[in-house]
Amino acid sequence: MLATISAETLLEWREYYAEHGFAHQMDNWRFATATAANWNITAMSAGVKMDTPVSPSDFLPSTGDPEPPRELTDEELMDLGASAGGMRFECPDS
Structure with a gap:
């Protein structure tokens, strides 16, 4: 890929990365790749x-x-809890 872009474009991307970075996108991609x-x-x-x-x-x-x-x-919350294997406890005072 680097052979197909100009040095000017590479420098523009370097400036962009220095200013904005790609941290969360790269982390998301890394975790998605590992999960897949x-x-x-x-x-x-x-x-x-x-x-x-x-x-x-x-x-x-x-x-x-x-x-x-x-x-x-x-x-709905009780149904979700029951579907996850939960147990329903009811307080007699309420």
Whole structure:
């Protein structure tokens, strides 16, 4: 790649990197790559047949607008806890 860009462009990118950096994007990519590799190796060793291997981009944060968080009802929270194997305890005084 370096053979295809000019020295001027390389210096511009060097200045940009010095000013802004790429820290969180590189960290996200590094963790996504490690997670995808782990996922694919675990699937292969477990004998899971996948049409295509999982890609690191599957583990990157979405670039779209995230859905705003909403307040869950008590019943929804109890259902989520029960589905995760939790146990419901009720106080007799409440």
